[in-house]
Amino acid sequence: MPINLDEAIGAELAPVEFSWSSSDIQLYHLGLGAGADPMDKRELRYLTDGTPQVLPTFGNVAQSFHMTEPPAVRFPGIDIELSRVLHASEAVTVPGPIPPAGTGIAVTRFTEIWDKGKAAVIWSETEVKDPDGTLLWTQKRSIFARGEGGFGGDRGPSGSSAAPERAPDIELSLPTSPQQALLYRMCGDRNPLHSDPDFAAAAGFPRPILHGLCTYGMTCKVLVDNLLDGDVRGVKSYGARMAGVVFPGETLRISVWKNSGDDRAGYSAVVTAPERDDAVALAGIEFVPV
CATH class of the missing domain: 3.10.129.10 (Hotdog Thioesterase)
Incomplete structure (x- = not known):
C-alpha cells in the first residue's frame, strides 16, 4: 500500500504503557557484553541486583523488550512488509538517569517521511513519561523502507558515512x-x-x-x-x-x-x-x- 503523507505526517499513536524490572536491565547489559571481566567493579555496576545503573540506550528498546514476535509496520498512512524494512538510525536523550525499574507511558508520532525514489525513510519521535507525567526519555528513530518510494514526497537530506578528515583523537x-x-x-x-x-x-x-x-x-x-x-x-x-x-x-x-x-x-x-x-x-x- 503506498504511503499516504497526509495521513502519516503528524499522526500520533495511542499511548502505550509498559514496565521493566532490574532483571530486564541486567539482561540487556549482559546482551551488550557487560561483565566480561566479573572482577571489574565498574562492570558490576551494570549488573547489581536491584539497583543496576542503566545505559540510556535501554530507552531505545524498553517498549519492545518483552516482545517474542517480529513487529508489524502498520500505522496511519503506513503499511509496509517487515521484509522491506531496515533500521536506519536511532537516538535517545535523557533528562536524567533511567530508573532501574519502573513504568513508562510512550507516545509516538511520525515527524518526517522522505521519498528516496526506490525507498522511503520514515522518522518517528517517542516521548516516554512516568505515570506522574515526568519525562523519562525521548527517542528518535528512522527506518528505511525498500520499494516504498515514488509517492511524490520531499527527498530529504543525504546522509554520509564519511569520517572527519583528520586522525581520530x-x-x-x-x-x-x-x-x-x-x-x-x-x-x-x-x-x-x-x-x-x-x-x-x-x-x-x-x-x-x-x-x-x-x-x-x-x-x-x-x-x-x-x-x-x-x-x-x-x-x-x-x-x-x-x-x-x-x-x-x-x-x-x-x-x-x-x-x-x-x-x-x-x-x-x-x-x-x-x-x-x-x-x-x-x-x-x-x-x-x-
Missing part, C-alpha cells in the same frame, strides 16, 4: 562474541536474520548478523566506560546511523573525535570492522555528555 576496541546475537535476541528482537543461518543465507548474508541496536548499545557502553569513567549519569544524548552489518565474533574499532576543545561539546564517532577493510557499521555517532 581516540581509538577504542569493541569485541563481540560469536554468540552475541543469540544472547541479545532475548532482549525482544527475535528476527531470524540474527539467529537462523538458512534465513540469513536467503537474505544474502554468509551467516546471521548482529542486531544494529546491539552494536549501537555496545558502542554507547564503550564510550561511557572510556569517556565518562563508566558513569551513565554523565550522558545527555546519544545517537547513530546504522550504516552496515556486523558479524558476531568480529572485533570492531571505534574512532572518536572531539567536537571542540571542550569535552562537554560532545564527541563524534564511527564504528568500523577492521577485518573487512574497515567496513562502516555505525556512522554519524553523536555522544553528548551532560
Whole structure:
C-alpha cells in the first residue's frame, strides 16, 4: 500500500504503557557484553541486583523488550512488509538517569517521511513519561523502507558515512562474541536474520548478523566506560546511523573525535570492522555528555 503523507505526517499513536524490572536491565547489559571481566567493579555496576545503573540506550528498546514476535509496520498512512524494512538510525536523550525499574507511558508520532525514489525513510519521535507525567526519555528513530518510494514526497537530506578528515583523537576496541546475537535476541528482537543461518543465507548474508541496536548499545557502553569513567549519569544524548552489518565474533574499532576543545561539546564517532577493510557499521555517532 503506498504511503499516504497526509495521513502519516503528524499522526500520533495511542499511548502505550509498559514496565521493566532490574532483571530486564541486567539482561540487556549482559546482551551488550557487560561483565566480561566479573572482577571489574565498574562492570558490576551494570549488573547489581536491584539497583543496576542503566545505559540510556535501554530507552531505545524498553517498549519492545518483552516482545517474542517480529513487529508489524502498520500505522496511519503506513503499511509496509517487515521484509522491506531496515533500521536506519536511532537516538535517545535523557533528562536524567533511567530508573532501574519502573513504568513508562510512550507516545509516538511520525515527524518526517522522505521519498528516496526506490525507498522511503520514515522518522518517528517517542516521548516516554512516568505515570506522574515526568519525562523519562525521548527517542528518535528512522527506518528505511525498500520499494516504498515514488509517492511524490520531499527527498530529504543525504546522509554520509564519511569520517572527519583528520586522525581520530581516540581509538577504542569493541569485541563481540560469536554468540552475541543469540544472547541479545532475548532482549525482544527475535528476527531470524540474527539467529537462523538458512534465513540469513536467503537474505544474502554468509551467516546471521548482529542486531544494529546491539552494536549501537555496545558502542554507547564503550564510550561511557572510556569517556565518562563508566558513569551513565554523565550522558545527555546519544545517537547513530546504522550504516552496515556486523558479524558476531568480529572485533570492531571505534574512532572518536572531539567536537571542540571542550569535552562537554560532545564527541563524534564511527564504528568500523577492521577485518573487512574497515567496513562502516555505525556512522554519524553523536555522544553528548551532560
